[in-house]
Amino acid sequence: MRLLKSQIDQKDGSGFATLLPEELEDMWHAYNLIQPSDRLRARAIRRVTKTSDSGSVASQRITLDLTISVTSSDFDIGSGQLHVAGKVASENEHVKLGSHHTLDLELQRKFTLEKGDGWDSVALELLKEACDTEKRAELWAVVMGEGIANICVITEHQTILRQRVEIPVPRKRKGGLDGHNKAMEKFFSITLSTLLRNLDLGNASAQTDKTVPLLLASPGFIAQSFLSYLKGEATRTTNKPLLALVPSIMVAHSSSPHVHSLSEVLSSPAIRSTLSDTKYARETALMDKFHSLLRQDDGRAWYGPREVERAVDKGAVGRGGGVLLISNALFRAQNIRERKRWVGLVDRVREVEGGEVRVLSSLHESGKRLEGLGNVAAILTFPLEDLDEEEGVTGAQVEEEADMVI
Amino acid sequence: MPGHHRAKAIGYDDDDIYDEDEGEYEEEGGDAMTEEDREQMRVCTIQVKEALGASVEVTDAQIQESLWHYYYDVGKTATYLKNKHAPSKPKPLAQPKKKTTSRFDEAASSAAHDTKATSGLKSKPTHKPNGDKLVDSVDKLTVEETPRVKSKNLNVLEEFRKSGMKRMASFVVIGHVDHGKSTLMGRLLYDLKVIDQRSVDKLKKEAQTIGKSSFHLAWVMDETSEERSRGVTIDIATNYFETEKTMFTILDAPGHRDFIPNMIAGASQADFAILVIDASTNSFEAGLKGQTKEHCLLVRSMGVQRLVIAVNKMDTVSWSQERFDDISQQMLAFLTAANFVKKNITFIPCAGLTGENVTRKIADPNAKWYTRGTLVEAGETAVEAINAVQPTERIAEKPLRMTIDNVFRGGIQNPISISGRIDTGTLQIGDTITAMPANETAIIKAIEVADEPVDWVVAGQIPTLHLADIDPVHLRLGDVVCDPKFPVKLTKRFTCKMLAFEHVFPMAVDVYRGRLQAEGKVRNLEGLLNKFTGETVKKNPRIVKPGEVARVVVVLERELPLEAGTRIVLRAEGSTVAAGLLEG
Numbered sequence: 001m002r003l004l005k006s007q008i009d010q011k012d013g014s015g016f017a018t019l020l021p022e023e024l025e026d027m028w029h030a031y032n033l034i035q036p037s038d039r040l041r042a043r044a045i046r047r048v049t050k051t052s053d054s055g056s057v058a059s060q061r062i063t064l065d066l067t068i069s070v071t072s073s074d075f076d077i078g079s080g081q082l083h084v085a086g087k088v089a090s091e092n093e094h095v096k097l098g099s100h101h102t103l104d105l106e107l108q109r110k111f112t113l114e115k116g117d118g119w120d121s122v123a124l125e126l127l128k129e130a131c132d133t134e135k136r137a138e139l140w141a142v143v144m145g146e147g148i149a150n151i152c153v154i155t156e157h158q159t160i161l162r163q164r165v166e167i168p169v170p171r172k173r174k175g176g177l178d179g180h181n182k183a184m185e186k187f188f189s190i191t192l193s194t195l196l197r198n199l200d201l202g203n204a205s206a207q208t209d210k211t212v213p214l215l216l217a218s219p220g221f222i223a224q225s226f227l228s229y230l231k232g233e234a235t236r237t238t239n240k241p242l243l244a245l246v247p248s249i250m251v252a253h254s255s256s257p258h259v260h261s262l263s264e265v266l267s268s269p270a271i272r273s274t275l276s277d278t279k280y281a282r283e284t285a286l287m288d289k290f291h292s293l294l295r296q297d298d299g300r301a302w303y304g305p306r307e308v309e310r311a312v313d314k315g316a317v318g319r320g321g322g323v324l325l326i327s328n329a330l331f332r333a334q335n336i337r338e339r340k341r342w343v344g345l346v347d348r349v350r351e352v353e354g355g356e357v358r359v360l361s362s363l364h365e366s367g368k369r370l371e372g373l374g375n376v377a378a379i380l381t382f383p384l385e386d387l388d389e390e391e392g393v394t395g396a397q398v399e400e401e402a403d404m405v406i
Numbered sequence: 407m408p409g410h411h412r413a414k415a416i417g418y419d420d421d422d423i424y425d426e427d428e429g430e431y432e433e434e435g436g437d438a439m440t441e442e443d444r445e446q447m448r449v450c451t452i453q454v455k456e457a458l459g460a461s462v463e464v465t466d467a468q469i470q471e472s473l474w475h476y477y478y479d480v481g482k483t484a485t486y487l488k489n490k491h492a493p494s495k496p497k498p499l500a501q502p503k504k505k506t507t508s509r510f511d512e513a514a515s516s517a518a519h520d521t522k523a524t525s526g527l528k529s530k531p532t533h534k535p536n537g538d539k540l541v542d543s544v545d546k547l548t549v550e551e552t553p554r555v556k557s558k559n560l561n562v563l564e565e566f567r568k569s570g571m572k573r574m575a576s577f578v579v580i581g582h583v584d585h586g587k588s589t590l591m592g593r594l595l596y597d598l599k600v601i602d603q604r605s606v607d608k609l610k611k612e613a614q615t616i617g618k619s620s621f622h623l624a625w626v627m628d629e630t631s632e633e634r635s636r637g638v639t640i641d642i643a644t645n646y647f648e649t650e651k652t653m654f655t656i657l658d659a660p661g662h663r664d665f666i667p668n669m670i671a672g673a674s675q676a677d678f679a680i681l682v683i684d685a686s687t688n689s690f691e692a693g694l695k696g697q698t699k700e701h702c703l704l705v706r707s708m709g710v711q712r713l714v715i716a717v718n719k720m721d722t723v724s725w726s727q728e729r730f731d732d733i734s735q736q737m738l739a740f741l742t743a744a745n746f747v748k749k750n751i752t753f754i755p756c757a758g759l760t761g762e763n764v765t766r767k768i769a770d771p772n773a774k775w776y777t778r779g780t781l782v783e784a785g786e787t788a789v790e791a792i793n794a795v796q797p798t799e800r801i802a803e804k805p806l807r808m809t810i811d812n813v814f815r816g817g818i819q820n821p822i823s824i825s826g827r828i829d830t831g832t833l834q835i836g837d838t839i840t841a842m843p844a845n846e847t848a849i850i851k852a853i854e855v856a857d858e859p860v861d862w863v864v865a866g867q868i869p870t871l872h873l874a875d876i877d878p879v880h881l882r883l884g885d886v887v888c889d890p891k892f893p894v895k896l897t898k899r900f901t902c903k904m905l906a907f908e909h910v911f912p913m914a915v916d917v918y919r920g921r922l923q924a925e926g927k928v929r930n931l932e933g934l935l936n937k938f939t940g941e942t943v944k945k946n947p948r949i950v951k952p953g954e955v956a957r958v959v960v961v962l963e964r965e966l967p968l969e970a971g972t973r974i975v976l977r978a979e980g981s982t983v984a985a986g987l988l989e990g
Contacts, residue, residue, distance in 0.1 A: 168882065169816035172630055172641040173825075176859075179814050180630065219664040220640060221632060221979075255664070255980030258925045260914040266978045294949055295909040302948070303911070372912040372927055 001026040001130045004110055005107060013118030017127060020110045024080035025155050028363065029130035030105055031075040032328055033080050033123060036352075037116030037336060039089055041067040042103050048094045051241075063068055068101055072334070077160055077363065117220045120343045121350070122331055122359070133193045139280075142195060143265070144222055145257025147183070151198055152259060156279050158363035161259055162198045165191045196242065214245060217254040217265045252264060263287070263365040283366035286358055290377055291369075299383035303373035312349060316380040322355035327375040329362040339376040342376075355381075438477040444823035450478050457484035460699045463974040464491060474810075502538065506577055535791050555874060557836025562862040563802055566832070571646070572865055575657035575789040576827070578673045578710070580701040581682035582693030583661035585739050586637050586718045590682055590758035591658050592623030594782070597765040599627055615714060620759060626659045626874045637663050642672035642811075646856040646867070649782060652789050661697050663980065667916075670704060670812060670975055674920035675827035675868055678712040678756055678788045679705045680781075683733060685721040685755070690733055694740070697893060700982055703744055704727035705909060707974050711740065712792060714784045721757040750791070752784045759969025801865040805892035806831030807838070807969075809920040811868075813881045818873035820851065824922070827868045831889065841881055842967040847890055848876035884922025887968040896965040897990075902974065903935065903957050904986035910950040910958070910976075917962060924966055928976070930959040950984075955990070 001019050008015035009402040016039075021027060027329060034040060044066040046251050049059040053270070054104040068086030075082050083101040105111055115123060116223040143385040147169035151162045168185040200211070216223040227249060254261040265271060267284045282364050290298050293301035308324070311317055317324050330342045360367040362375075454469045457480060464487050476482040551949050557652040579587045595601050606622065613622040618637055621628075627633055627643040639660040657676055659669040673679065683690055683698060690698075702713075708849055715737060723729045734753045741751055755776055762770065764781050779787075791835070807829040816823030837850050852872040853860050862870040871887075888894045904910070910928060915924045933942040935955045942957070950956040960976070968974070970990040976983045 168813055168878065171812040171883070172633075172643065173812060174629075174644065175816060219667075220662070221636065225632070253664075256667075256916050256923075256977070258916060261979070280497075289909075294911055297909075297949055297951065307948075311775065369913060372914065372929070374912075 001028055002308065003131045006127075008124070010217065013115065013120060013124075015119065015215060016111045016112050016114040017119075018110055018359055019130075021105065021107050022117065023107070025338070026107070026130065027075065027080045027082045027105065028158055029126065030111075031073060032332060033113060033126055033130070034070055034073050034082075034084055035116065035123075035332075035339065036070050036072060036334055037209055038070045039067055039114040039116065040070055040103060041065060041083055041090075041114075042088065042105060042111035043109055044103055045102060046095060046101065060093060064092065065374055066090075066092065066101055066103065066321035068093065070105060077158070078162075081229050102330060117336070121347055122343050125359075126328075126331075139213050139215060140195075140199060141217065141262060141265070142191070142223075142226075142264055143206075143254055143257055143259055144216070144218045146189065146222060147187055147259045149187075149194075150238065150257070150259050151191075151195055152262065153198075154262070154280055157361045159259070159262065159280070160363070163194055165194050165205075172339060177292070184225075188226055189233075191226065192230055192233060197244075213250065214250045215250045215252060217252040217261070218257060219253070219255055223251045223253075260365055260368065263369065266365075276360060279361070280364055280366070282359050286323070286325065287366045287369050290323075290379060293379060299385045300380045301377070302380065302384070303377035305374055305376055308376050308378045309345065311378050311380055311384055312353065314384060316382055316384055317349050317355045317378045319355065321379065322349070322381045323379040324349045324355060324356065324357045324371055325360060325368045325377045327360050327362045327367050327368070327370065327380075330375050331359075339377075345403050410947075412490045427513070427907055446478050447473060447777060450480055450483070452544040453480045454483050454487070456769075457481075458487060486851045487651055526831060529560040548869035555836045555851050557834065559836075560834050560862055561710060562832035562834050562864060565862055566802065566864050572651060572794055573651050574653045574791060575677045575792065576657060576675055576866075576868055577678050577680055577714075577783075577785065577788075578657040578659050578669075578705065579680045579682060579696075580659050580673065580685070580705060582697040583638060583663070584699075585661060585682045585684040585689065585693055585698075585843075586628040586758045587661060587682045588624035588643070590622070590659055590718055590756070590764065590781075591643075591645065591656050592626035593758045593761045593764050594656075595626055595647060596623065596644060598647050598649075598763055598782075600604065600645070614615040623759065627656075640665055640976065641668045649786060652786060654785065655856070659701075663700075664699055666697075666704070666977070666982070667918060669701065670708070670918050671921040673701075673705045673710060675709050675811065676705070676710055677792050677866070678714065678785075679710050680717050680785070681713055681715045682758075683715060683737070684719050685717050685729055685733060686719050689719075690736075694736070699740065702741060702746075703985070704975060704982060705904065706744055707975060711747070712788045713746060713752070714781070715751060715753045716758075717753060717755045718758050720755045721760055721762065721770070725755065725768065725770050725776075727775045732818075734833055752787070753783050754779075754784050755899070756781050802828035802832050803829045803864075806833060806887070807890040807894065808887040809886060809922065810841070810881060810883055810885045811921050813878065813883065815883070816870065817873050822848075822873045822876060822878050822881065823870055824873065824887070825868065825870040826887070828863060828865045828982055829889065830865050832864045833861060833869070833871070838890055839873075839887050840893050841876070842888060842894050843896050843965055844880035844882075844885065845893070846876055848873040882919060882925075884924075888967075894969055897962070897968050899929075899961045901932065901957060901989045902958050902986035902990060903940075903955065903977065904950075905925075905945060905955050906950045906952055906984045908952055908978075908981060908983045910956070910984055911948065913978060915960070915976045915978045917960065917966075918977060919968065922966065925963040926976075927961050928958050929961045932957040932959060958986075960986075 001020050003017040004020055006015070006017040008017065010296050019030070021030060042065070043063060045061055045063050046066070047059055047061050049057055051057050066088060067090040068084070069089040070084055070086040073082065073084045078169050082105045083102050084105065085100070088097055088099050088101055141152045141154055143150045143152065147167050149165040153160050153162055167183060167190060169187055172180055217228055231246060234246060250271065252265045252268060254265045256343040266281055267288050272281055290301055302308055310380050316322065324346065326342065326346065331339055333339045344358050360370050362371060364367070364387070418946060423549050450473050451466055451469050454473065458464060469483065469487065472483045472486055476486065579591055581587050609625045610619065610622040613619050613625060621637055625634055627645065628639050629643070630640065633640050640660060641660065643657040643658040645658070647656070656674040659672040672699055681698070681702065684693060710766050717733055719728055720730065738751065740747065742748055754763065755773070758764065762768045767780065768776060809826050809829065810824050811826035815821055823926050833850060835853055835854065836852055839850060840847050840849050850871050851874045853863055855863060855867055856871040886894050912928050912931065914925070914927050917924045931947050931950060931955065934944040934950065935941065935957055937955050947956065970988050970989055972988045974986045976986060
């Protein structure tokens with residue numbers, strides 16, 4: 001995203017920013033930035049009807065700049081399209097004030113955003129991050145199993161499941177090996193063609209000279225077999241872009257063919273060293289750290305909104321190792337009070353307590369893991385017990401020779 | 407009579423003349439053979455008899471009947487009779503589609519709609535010698551060729567009681583990778599003459615060429631090229647053998663940790679388990695940390711209560727009693743902690759590669775201390791105990807449930823076939839079944855158990871069902887086949903009681919039930935429970951520690967056929983996190 005112009009008052013956060021989205025990921029940033037009650041100005045196409053003096057109605061599609069006061073936004077992850085609905089907020093010769101309009105934000109078309117109640121720290125940071133063009137890591141991953149493949153693209157801020165391939169593969173059976181091998185062959189060929197269609201190698205290599213790394217992960221030997229199939233096909237069909245891709249393919253081990261095992265793949269040492277500096281890898285490592293602390297159960301890892309707020313109140317998320325993990329889903333809250341609550345918490349941890357704040361993308365696996373924990377978690381500097389206020393009535397267990405309930 | 411003819415003639419407007427001819431034949435009193443026909447019949451009967459030889463007992467009448475049917479084709483008649491009177495082989499259904507045969511078909515299918523016409527069908531071929539018997543065979547043929555499958559409407563439970571069938575048992579072979587599970591089973595099959603010397607010799611030769619000669623017995627089970635070249639079992643291998651009393655089904659599970667989903671699929675079909683342990687130095691210890699432990703916990707949480715522990719590779723420790731006792735002791739301590747009951751565990755020392763104490767006694771003088779039975783005998787004992795606890799009839803009375811373990815093409819005749827264990831209920835040919843979650847019905851065309859065709863199956867058996875009237879896209883591994891009247895409910899969110907093996911907090915998990923494998927999330931920890939009474943000890947805990955029992959809410963990615971009372975396994979990041987019992 002390019003910041004074309006900005007006029008933001010540092011003190012009260014009033015002002016506007018004019019932005020130009022350049023790639024799909026920028027739509028995701030825009031989605032996170034735009035809040036209900038904000039004012040958004042962008043180019044729009046609107047059908048305008050005019051009633052002439054004689055009473056005949058003429059309708060016309062005209063392009064005009066509209067400013068709307070946002071009421072809701074809708075983001076399609078797959079295609080990266082963002083639709084922002086709202087009421088027209090500035091008088092216009094064609095459109096009445098207060099009439100509804102939905103703006104479709106597009107790539108390479110600038111928009112101006114003015115925050116309804118000022119740019120807060122989280123919004124400012126997001127703006128800075130969105131306009132940082134330096135790190136643009138991108139990685140394609142195929143998480144596969146026998147007869148199932150999930151083709152995903154991992155960018156700095158999102159993991160997008162592009163396509164899922166599911167081919168029925170008959171299991172090993174006495175005298176029926178043929179069916180298994182044939183189906184596997186078919187599965188590989190469909191996965192490869194789907195992958196190539198998604199990668200769009202012909203175009204990509206024309207635009208940029210760097211090749212995008214491809215990660216194949218599976219339990220067992222399927223990823224390995226698929227790589228050798230891919231190599232074989234590339235040589236057989238002399239597909240030059242594909243041959244060029246081969247050296248940047250990594251094979252890793254995952255425990256299941258599902259997308260959520262990506263987090264486990266990306267935290268494996270071999271992969272981490274190649275991806276070291278992506279946001280994704282950092283977030284994954286952080287979540288892993290949180291999980292291991294949680295497992296130790298020494299009262300230094302807490303999750304859930306109430307518990308974390310209480311921990312912050314007690315000053316446990318502060319200097320010297322206190323980390324607040326928060327998903328950006330909370331900042332997208334439609335309710336403004338809700339957003340303020342979380343922005344307030346972030347500000348407090350960062351400025352008053354001196355702790356570290358990590359905003360995790362809800363579109364990454366790490367963010368999904370956090371979502372399960374209530375979207376917010378904290379690593380404390382000192383152990384706290386019973387933040388959940390439950391009376392721990394752990395009575396002496398009756399160790400009898402009875403059958404367990406399970 | 408004439409009335410029937412008129413009714414039938416409607417469909418055959420194009421060859422009315424022929425039809426009338428037929429009518430005349432019949433009026434002549436059923437003997438329409440000319441002199442030539444009779445002569446030809448006589449010559450051919452002799453030829454067929456020669457072709458069949460003494461081994462097949464067939465009467466002249468049967469031969470003539472078939473000859474008439476095959477238009478005096480000696481070769482076809484002989485093949486037909488051979489197959490018919492050698493019951494193990496399925497009947498040849500590939501009939502030459504000749505004019506009269508297909509007309510019978512049409513007649514038969516119209517007969518199926520109109521019961522009145524049935525008697526017409528019977529009366530029709532009376533012009534042929536020994537017509538009545540022929541009707542039977544024609545009837546059978548036509549039934550199989552029409553898409554609708556006729557049910558025999560058996561009372562399967564009654565049949566099962568009457569049949570006095572040998573008892574059946576399936577067992578899963580579990581244990582750490584490279585502890586010799588497949589080799590042990592290969593040996594068992596070889597010694598019981600299920601596979602012949604020639605095939606073993608062939609495997610031995612092949613194994614030697616790639617420098618893995620000791621793997622040749624395992625290759626009996628490991629058939630795919632991938633498994634052979636890597637030297638590990640990847641998927642469950644199914645095989646059968648019989649003893650005097652019992653028909654056993656072997657489910658040879660992979661030991662490698664990556665293939666635990668396959669092992670779960672196998673264990674879910676088993677009555678008891680054989681745990682294979684490598685007795686050689688360090689191997690046992692490595693296994694105990696690895697899959698020996700996990701497999702035990704898994705089979706236990708899937709309801710397998712009885713274990714036969716084969717302490718394998720005893721030849722490498724020269725049948726040391728000390729080593730055997732040491733292993734037994736350690737395992738017993740672990741297993742009782744894992745909630746196995748001591749009397750349900752049997753330890754057997756053996757050597758899979760040499761075959762000692764698998765089917766025959768140990769020859770080695772060092773093993774004099776061991777006086778109890780062989781592995782097969784231990785298996786028999788286990789089956790006896792299981793049958794005493796839960797007779798088949800009880801679970802067979804419940805509505806049908808069967809988890810699909812495999813979907814494949816059974817051949818040209820059977821384009822869609824499925825296999826799996828019948829958990830509850832019964833099935834017979836002609837039954838309509840519903841596959842969930844697709845909610846599509848299919849008709850059972852044929853049933854096979856251990857590669858033999860049967861008419862019906864009961865709970866506990868692992869049949870192959872050949873289906874008709876369903877598109878294969880509706881059948882996926884892990885789907886549940888059920889009675890259309892009592893379909894299994896689909897759930898997306900369920901509460902379950904679970905025993906944690908690892909720390910559990912709200913997180914992404916894979917939910918396993920037999921072959922079913924689904925993405926899901928632990929959404930809520932509702933409470934920690936008392937292990938024995940089931941009372942809630944602590945509400946909304948933050949984390950469930952290993953060994954604790956808790957009630958949790960799991961949300962699945964998509965709706966799946968899971969019923970209350972189903973046992974599931976939760977796994978995350980390659981290890982088994984918890985075993986659960988669905989509450990609804």
